[in-house]
Amino acid sequence: xxxxxxxxxxxxxxxxxxxxxxxxxxxxRVVAPFVLTFGLFIMFHGADSSGGGFQGGxxxxxxxxxxxxxxxxEPTRDWVDPTTIxxxxxxxxxxxxxxxxxxxxxxxxxxxxxxxxxxxASKYGIELVELAIGVIVASVVVGLFFAxxxxxxxxxxxxxxESEGLL
Amino acid sequence: MVTITxxxxxxxxxxxxxxxxxxxxxxxxxxxxxTRTHAASxxxxxxxxxxxxAVAVVYDAGLPTVKAGLLLxxxxxxxxxxxxxxxxxxxxxxxxxxxxxxxxxxx
Numbered sequence: 001x002x003x004x005x006x007x008x009x010x011x012x013x014x015x016x017x018x019x020x021x022x023x024x025x026x027x028x029r030v031v032a033p034f035v036l037t038f039g040l041f042i043m044f045h046g047a048d049s050s051g052g053g054f055q056g057g058x059x060x061x062x063x064x065x066x067x068x069x070x071x072x073x074e075p076t077r078d079w080v081d082p083t084t085i086x087x088x089x090x091x092x093x094x095x096x097x098x099x100x101x102x103x104x105x106x107x108x109x110x111x112x113x114x115x116x117x118x119x120x121a122s123k124y125g126i127e128l129v130e131l132a133i134g135v136i137v138a139s140v141v142v143g144l145f146f147a148x149x150x151x152x153x154x155x156x157x158x159x160x161x162e163s164e165g166l167l
Numbered sequence: 168m169v170t171i172t173x174x175x176x177x178x179x180x181x182x183x184x185x186x187x188x189x190x191x192x193x194x195x196x197x198x199x200x201x202t203r204t205h206a207a208s209x210x211x212x213x214x215x216x217x218x219x220x221a222v223a224v225v226y227d228a229g230l231p232t233v234k235a236g237l238l239l240x241x242x243x244x245x246x247x248x249x250x251x252x253x254x255x256x257x258x259x260x261x262x263x264x265x266x267x268x269x270x271x272x273x274x
Binding site: 021023024027030031034069 | 241244245248251252255
């Protein structure tokens with residue numbers, strides 16, 4: 001199976017003759033950690049001022065998109081394989097639901113942070129929920145990006161099973 | 168009267184507006200993608216850069232100045248790279264640069 005994929009990749013390279021740009025790769029290397037930090041900052045900022053999980057999640061997902069555009073989409077897809085993306089999505093949703101239902105279990109309403117016996121419960125609760133939302137948004141955006149990119153690079157047969165059958 | 172800080176802010180803002188205007192004129196008047204990227208990226212980097220420098224000067228010292236300075240640094244790193252990426256992708260897609268033979272009807 002890996003052989004088949006490699007042959008496919010070589011064919012594509014032969015057609016397009018695209019060589020990665022060292023300038024773009026260097027810039028992405030420099031900027032990526034700062035973008036990730038900024039995304040996390042926006043996520044946590046949502047607890048007490050403008051910002052939040054949705055904006056922060058999109059910024060965090062930009063890191064993976066930048067890496068994919070600079071170093072090639074297929075190597076990046078191998079690096080973060082789609083199973084991981086779906087798993088991260090699931091973890092985000094479960095964390096959100098756990099925080100929400102936890103307050104119900106402690107005798108409050110859904111997402112009623114005061115039910116938790118913690119100092120400043122609503123602040124930390126909102127921050128955790130924002131983080132969970134950010135994780136969901138980031139993984140969904142990355143997944144959509146890879147789904148769209150698959151249609152471009154493989155033509156009609158985006159299914160791995162089909163390309164295997166062709167070879 | 169005008170203090171030194173105010174004068175510096177006005178001068179920086181005037182520079183920023185000027186380069187923004189040059190970018191707009193370049194986008195409208197130049198014939199093809201490469202020349203337009205050329206106009207937009209250079210003047211945009213300087214225009215936004217000078218405006219951010221004015222912002223940094225307005226907030227004498229403190230967190231906003233640091234933030235404006237960081238924005239300035241990242242703008243200077245990413246803006247030329249983005250222009251490079253656009254021009255490179257266009258060349259990769261086989262878009263031919265405009266030449267004098269392509270005619271003056273483009274005016």
